[in-house]
Amino acid sequence: MARKGSKKQKDPEPVIEEEGDDDSSESVYDSGAEEYEIDEEEYDSDAQSDSDEEEESEDEEEFEDQGSDDDEDEVLERQIKAAREEDEDDSGDELEIIDDFENIPRSFSQTKGKRDKDGKVVTKDDEDGVINDPEVSKLMHTDDFSSDDEDAEGEGNRIGRVPLHWYDEYDHIGYDAHGKKVVKQSSKGAGGDLLDQALQNQDDLENKKYIVHDALNDKDVQLTERQLEIIRRVQAGAFAHPEFEAYPDHINYFSGVDQMDFGINGDRYEPKARFQPSKYEKAKVRQMLKKLESGAITMDYLTGKIRDMNDVRREKKEGEDDKPFMMWKGDEEDELHFRKGPMHIAAPKLPPPTHATSYNPPDEYLPTEEDLKEWEDMDVKDRPHGLLIPKKFKNLxxxxxxxxxxxxxxxxCLDLYLCPRVMKRRLNIDPESLVPSLPKASDLRPFPTSKCIEFDTPYDSDEAPMIRCLTVSPDGQFLASGASDGFVRIWEVQTGRLLRSWNLSKLVSTGEDNDDEAESTNAGPKAVVSLEWNPNRSHHCMLAAVGKCAVVIATGTGGTDDAELTEALLSSAAACSGDGSNVKNAKAKKAVIWKGFDNSSDSDPISAFGGRCGPIVALHTSKDVVSAKWHKKGDYFVTVSPKALSAAVLIHQLNKAASQQPFSKNKxxxxxxxxxxxSKPFLFVATKEHIRVYHLVKQTMVRRLLSGCKWISSLDIHPSGDHIIVGSLDRKMVWFDLDLSATPYKTLRYHEKALRSVNFHPRYPLMASSSDDGTVHVFHSMVYSDLMRNPLVVPVKVLRGHSVVNKLGVxxxxxHPTQPWLFSAGADGKIHLYQDI
Amino acid sequence: MGNRIKGKTKKKSIKAAHHSGMSSKRKLSRFGKNLKKNNAGLEATFITRSAVLKKLQITLKDFRRLCILKGVYPREPRGRTPSNKKGQVFYHIKDVKALAHEPLLDKFREFRTFMKKVRRAAGRNEKDEAARKDSFAPTYTLHHLVRERYPRFQDALGDLDDALALTYLFAALPSTGRVSAKVTKKAQSLAAQWGAYCATTSSITKSFVSVKGIYMEANIQGTNVCWVIPHSYTQNIPQDVDFRVMTTFFEFYETLLSFVLYKVYNDIGVRYPLPVTSVELGGSSSALSANLHVLKKVLNQAGSSASNAIAEAVEEQTGDSEQKNVESNVKRSKLKTIDEALKQVESDDDEDMNDDEEDVDISGPLKDALESMDQSRASSVQNLSLDDEATKRKRLFAGLTFFISREVPKGYLELVCLAYGGSVGWEGSDSPISAKDPSITHHIVDRPKLPSSYDDLPKSREFVQPQWLLDSANFSFLLPTSKYAVGAELPPHLSPWVDNEEEGYTPAYAEEIDALKNGTILPSTTGDVIAEAEDEDASMSSDDDSEEEEIQKDEGENDEDEESEEEEDEDSEALQKRRAKRKQKEEEEAKALAKTMMSKKGARLYNRMQYGLEKKQAAVELLHKRRKEIEICKGKNKTEDGKTMLKAKVERLKSERRAVEKDYENTGGSMKKKKRRTKK
Structure with a gap:
């Protein structure tokens, strides 16, 4: 108790303040042992004096003044300062305090309202209300925080921060500001009676006194209510000072002041638009009205009864989705037709049902078992009725x-939108209209129509020899044929009688050199491949090609005058002995040897004074001769032996028994x-594909005709000399108009097999072609002297009658040179004469 | 520099551009202009499908739908396609441009975004949200496409075949499963409306029961429209059929049909969506009969009440504007005035009949209304303005009353009966005629024999099978019913579309009916046929052999002809024959020769045509042959049974031949053909 008493003596202030419950003091003034409250105003005015002042009473007065004063600025500052003070102040002592304040009633938490500067609890409803609760007001405190100096009088210990145990041995505990010793007042304090202490403590607790020991000054300090409150707050983690407002109301210090009223245009007038109705809003309203009128929105939508117009629209749609109306008024144009772009192609309609698709078709439409089997293997598309199989039902x-x-x-459906469409023009023509309308054959008479005479070739072997070539005497009385058995036979045209025959093959082979003999006998007879009667009416001889030889044969058909002429023509040739002395041309000398036959092989002349009759001379060449042709005048002739390279074409003159080789090179x-x-000095040379025309005098090539054939087999020249026909093994007959161009005027393909020969009639406008298919086609071939008119080629007759032997036909x-008759010779060994009947 | 020799031109660097050494003009004249790419030809006019998709930026699915609705189809480019583009599908670039401007395309896009929203909601398991959004699905109409694809009504009629066929098919499909009930219901109603129209205007021209279904053809304003009605049984639906394609087609066809129906109904003075209530639908046995019933009623009304017609006329004048109340009010007031005016006019007419119409003061719309009223009066049921053909058709069954038995499919038969002017009753509560009605002339039954319950029916009627109806209609001739009696074996049912003359083959039954029509009755054919067959057979066998001989012989004859002319005078008939023969031969020869002069192209074309003709001829000949065989077989079957067809035929032929030869020998002549054979 003594201790307590002493404490009280040392601390006069709490006593004073504790009982400060008079009404006039609205706040609790708690300064503790130290008085540091300094008035703001004083501080401002006189800082020097302030520090030294000791004024309790004054302080109190001032405070009271403050209470009445409503100046908020001061309050605020004070609050801030107090907060700072307290924070610093409590930092050192806290540890000791903590234990003691566990059971202090925590009233602060219940005060929810804001506190104003006087620590009053200010509720929202009653701003100006005064707090009359003394308990609460005790807690409130306003410090003036004027100085750090707790010990203004300088009576406190001023030893600083030195360990206190240094003074344990002394009776003082340090020195005050004046240098005087601070005497240990209660030396018993430290090592005092513990029992007393405990009792004391108990008493204090009962009296609600909280006393702490200030070791520095060696005195007990009783904590004020406020201090306790602060401790509690710190412990609770709140702001230490109850009067501190963490979130004060914002005070708009500038309210009522026009903020825009400064700057450059601060004093300008309000724009007019601010006083007028909004144009934007007007537009919006107009829009809405329009929508309302058009029915896009309804009043319900505007008043907010409907959230979305889609809801309404949807309901409407349910009823009438695509209501029909009168689409076609009947005055429409065919727009599809006029529309730009590709033409519309309407889908083809499905074919209408046929009898076969009937449920009860006629019996003949029902498929047989074979049909069904066949259909099974077919693709569905190819079947006549598609997926349907005709079936007969007895009843509906x-x-x-x-x-x-x-x-x-x-x-x-798939076809309609996936199938590519194309406009195909269906040919709606009569097929017969495609067949060219030709002039009637009967109007183009005469032409050979039917077989009249058949010349039968005698033969010993099993098979009849093939007749390879034919020729007719210029007067048309005699026919000569060359056969594959090597014989040349002369026939009388009128009767079909065989007049003479010579085995040329035998004659030639005996005349040939010995080394060839064995070969020739082994190989059998050589065929006579070409035969031509001398076109000169007074020269009664003909030309044959057998093996490697061309043979001139005197026919012995002329009268006395002609016989002399013929004799004159043949005499020099007949005199040739085979030594080659007759041929002047050096090149030709190598290529050909003229060898006359002796008279032993001669036979009786056909006419009484026919002169010599039989082979006269043989022209031996190095290779097989395939063709021997007279010149129109009957003196010159040309032989062709294809394999003989540069000597392939040789021109011979019978009169002089001379030969020449026109080409030095094979082209x-x-x-x-x-x-x-x-009529002209031209030579036509046909190779496999082309025909070259040479000028014999100028010795140049005049032109080259392109036949378009693969293998030319025959060639004939129109008597006028302006047209050529060519037959080919690839079934073509080609007509060249020499005045026109180097390409064919006409290419005809009517034979089924290769063409073997083509001929013009020397007098009539006729043309014939014979082929391996066993037929001879006769054409009416009119050539006009008018250059503007194209030649007329009309087929008039197909002559049949020859049979095909070994794939060879005619x-x-x-x-016939004077009549419209045609001789044809076939592989069957027959010669037919067709006449115009 | 040092290397350069004076006078020599400087060599160009190898890097320098190659110069042809020709001036630009010369180059131009020699090589022509460089063509710009994609300026002409295939590239510029056609576009492949994948390129289209890229260009339009839509999915293939959408593109297909668009193509179907818009009627765009791929085209075959003219000329040769480059090898790298073979087998590709090409669209014309202008078609694609038209597609790109199609408003439907936007709708498709809109729909896609909409579906995104719905799907999102559904994905979040927000069912009610998805359901709410679902109702906002963008919808579109197709009538602009109808107008675009068919600018004229005739165009639309021309393309109606597929539309009707698909509609009838959908109408026959079960509404459960892959086709929704809404679609089938719509199809049924459209089909019924179409049928009702055709029956009322009697525009049915052909009808034919095929295995595939019932084919019908109607002549609508000069255009033939043909469609198939499936047999009314459960249809087999293959798994691999994509119904999306078909429903898309139906979507368009539905619109097309509704507009066409509107037009045709309007032409007979009936407002198109017929007021068929569900009560009527439920009460009658089929949608068709309900429609027919309503149509009849409406037509009767139209005939009786003038104001009705006027209302329509006025409505037409003001256009399609029912939505606006204001206008409808105006209409009503107009109607009133018109009615009043009408009364006035009538009274005026009564007073002074001789007065011209001009004297009567009537306003413009009223005049129009009166005119249209006259028209609609003319087109009432009694005298619908039918063309001559239709009236002719209508006369066929006029006065006849048919009763369709329960087991017979009623729909199309009713259609045919009505179209040809008959009246129909059927077993059902809604039938206008009861089964016991004495007016019934034909009772259509499809049973093996008549049930005993039919015994007490009046005897005035004939019982026929349904085929009788169709055959009679097709031949436009009331056929004798004996062949179509109940339980009888039916004569073949022939397709009315086949032009027998063009085809080159006329079935026996068609010949028979033709004869019936002309009043002649064909002789019993079997005997003749056999003789013919024999003849032909013999000639056929000898033909090949004799041909060559004949040729040779003729050639030989040619020589003799002139010499023996005098002798031949005696039997001038034979001569004439020979001459004719020769002439024919000459002609043939000339033709053969002319053919040789044909160009390669012409010859090829000619041969191709000949091939086609020959094929057709061969088919016809096959039919003839089969028919003969069958007939012979039938004839044989009557006498002896148990032998095969071929055997029977051979035997028959042999016996016939023997008999003929005997006869011939008795007369002293010899069988030419036989002789020839022995010669060989």
Whole structure:
């Protein structure tokens, strides 16, 4: 108790303040042992004096003044300062305090309202209300925080921060500001009676006194209510000072002041637009009205009864989705037709049902078992009725649903939008109109129509020899034929009688050199491949090609005058002995040897004074001769031996028994045929594909005709000399108009097999071609002298009658020189004469 | 520099651009202009499908739908396609441009975004949200496409075949499963409306029961429209059929049909969506009969009340504007005035009949209304303005009353009966005629024999099978019913579309009916046929052999002809024959020769055509042959049974031949053909 008493003595202030419950003091003034409250105003005015002042009473007065004073600025500052003070102040002592304040009633937490500067609890409703609760007001405190100096009088210990145990041995505990010793007042304090202390403590607790020991000054300090409150707050983690407002109301210090009223345009007038109705709003309203009128929105939408107009629209749609109206008024144009872009192609309609699709078709439409089998293997598309198989139902009730109804409809749908469409013009023409209308054959008479005479070739072997070539005497009385057995036979045209025959093959082979003999006998007879009667009426001889030889044969058909002429023509040739002395040309000398036959092989002349009759001379060449042709005048002739390279074409003169080789080089492949122009000095040389025309005087090539054939087999020149026909093994007959161009005027393909010979009639406008298919086609071939008119080629007759032997049909054909008759010779060994009947 | 020799041109660097050494003009004249790419030809006019998709930026699915609705189809480019583009599908670039401007395309896009929203909601398991959004699905109409694709009504009629066929198919499909009930219901109603129209205007021209279904053809304003009605049984639906394609087609066809129906109904003075209530639908046995019933009623009304017609006329004048109340009010007031005016006019007419119409003061709309009223009066049920053909058709069953038995499919038969002027009754509560009605002339039954319950029916009627109806209609001739009696074996049912003359083959039954029509009755054919067959057979076998001989012989004859002319005078008939023969031969020869002069192209074309003709001829000949065989077989079957067809035929032929030869020998002549054979 003594201790307590002493404490009280040392601390006069709490006593004073504790009982400060008078009404006038609205706040609790708690300064503790130290008085540091300094008035703001004083501080401001006189800082020096302030520090030294000791004024309790004054303080109190001032405080009271403050209470009445409403100046908020001061309050605020004070609050801030107090907060700072307290924070610093409590930092050192806290540890000791903590234990003691566990059970202090925590009233602060219940005060929710804000506190104003006087620590009053200010509720929202009653701002100006005064707090009359003394308990609460005790807690409140306003410090003036004027100085750090707790011990203004300088009576406190001023030893600083030194360990206190240094003074344990002394009776003082340090020195005050004046240098005086601070005497240990209660030396018993430290090592005092513990029992007393405990009692004391108990007493204090009962009296609600909280006393702490100030070791520095060696005195007990009783904590004030405020201090306790602060401790509690710190412990609770709140702001230490109850009067501190963490979130004060914002005080708009500038309210009522026009903030815009400064700057450059601060004093300008309000714009007019601010006083007028908004144009934007007007537009909006107009829009809405318009929508309202058009029915896009309704009043319900505007008043907010409907959230979305889609809801309404949807309901409407349910009823009427695509209501029909009168679409076609009847005055429309065919827009599809006029529309730009690609033409519309309407989908083809499905074909209408046929009898076969009937549920009860006629019996003949029902498929047989073979049909069904065939259909099974077919693709569905190729079947005549598609998926449907015609079936007969006895009555309507037995007909069920069609199995493929959906599928067929589906496939039709697919076709409609997936199938590429194309406009195809259907040829709606009569096929017969395609056949060219030709002039009537009967109007183009005469031409050979039917077989009249058949010349039968005698033969010993099993097979009849093939007749390879034919020729007719210029007067048309005699026919000569060359056969594959090597014989040349002369026939009388009128009667079909065989007049003479010579085995040329034998004659030639005996005349040939010995080394060839064995070969020739082994190989059998050589065929006579070419035969031509001398076109000169007074020269009664003909030309044959056998093996490697060309043979001139005197026919002995002329009268006395002609016989002399012929004799004159042949005499020099007949005199040739085979030594080659007759040929002047050096090149030709190598290529050909003229060898005359002796008279032993001669036979009786056909006419009484016919002169010599039989082979006269043989022209031996190095290779096989395929063609020998006279010049129109009957003196010159040309032979062709394709394999003989540069000596393939040789021109011979019978009168002088001379030969010449016109070409030094073989050009354009093997030469097939060669012949003279009837009136001009031209030589036509046919290779496999082309025909070259040479000028014999100028010795130049005039032109080259392109036949377009693969293998030319025959060639003939129109008597006028302006047209050429060419037959080829690739079934073509080509007509060249020499005045026109180097390409064919006409290419005809009517034979089924290769063409063997083509001929013009020397007088009539006729033309014939013979072929391996066993037929001879006769054409009416009118050539006009008018250059503007194209030649007229009309087929008039197909002559048949020859049979095909070993794939060979009619090998040779030739017209009668004066009559519209045609001789044809076939592989069957027959010669036919067709006449115009 | 040092290397350069004076006078020599400087060599160009190898890097320098190659110069042809020709001036630009010369180059131009020699090589022509460089063509710009994609300026002409295939590239510029056609576009592949994948390129289209890229260009339009839509999915293939959407593109297909668009193509179907818009009627765009791929095209085959003219000329040769480059090898790298073979087998590709090409669209014309202008078609694609038209697609790109199609408003539907926007709708598709809109729909896609909409579906995104719904799907999102559904994905979040917000069912009510998804359901709410679902109702905002963007919808579109297709009538602009109808107008675009078919600018004229005739165009639309021309393309109606597929539309009707698909509609009838959908109408026959079960509404459960892959086709929604809404679609089938719509299809049924459209089909019924179409049928009702055709029956009322009697525009059905052909009808034919095929295995595939019932084919019908109607002549609508000069255009033939043909469609198939599936047999009314459960249809087989293959799994691999994509119904989305078909429903898209139906979507368009539905719109097309509704507009066409509107037009045709309007032409007979009936407002198109017929007021068929569900009560009527439920009460009658089929949608068709309900429609027919309503149509009849409406037509009767139209005939009786003038104001009705006027209302329509006025409505037409003001256009399609029912939505606006204001206008409808105006209409009503107009109607009133018109009615009043009408009364006035009538009274005026009564007073002074001789007065011209001009004297009567009537306003413009009233005049129009009166005119249209006259028209609509003319087109009432009694005298619908039918063309001559239709009236002719209508006369066929006029006065006849048909009763369709329960087991017979009623729909199309009713259609045919009505179209040809008959009246129909059926077993059902809604039938206008009861089964016991004495007016019934034909009772259509499809049973093996008549049930005993039919015994007490009046005897005035004939019982026929349904085929009788169709055959009679097709031949436009009331056929004798004996062949179509109950339980009888039916004569073949022939397709009315086949032009027998063009085809080159006329079935026996068609010949028979033709004869019936002309009043002649064909002789019993079997005997003749056999003789013919024999003849032909013999000639056929000898033909090949004799041909060559004949040729040779003729050639030989040619020589003799002139010499023996005098002798031949005696039997001038034979001569004439020979001459004719020769002439024919000459002609043939000339033709053969002319053919040789044909150009390669012409010859090829000619041969191709000949091939086609020959094929057709061969088919016809096959039919003839089969028919003969069958007939012979039938004839044989009557006498002896148990032998095969071929055997029977051979035997028959042999016996016939023997008999003929005997006869011939008795007369002293010899069988030419036989002789020839022995010669060989």
């Amino acid at each position: 009730r037995s007909v069920g649903a069609y199995e493929h109804a959906v599928r067929e409809r589906f496939e039709r 354009g492949g093997e030469v097939q045929r060669a012949c003279f122009h009837p 090998i040779a054909s030739i017209f």
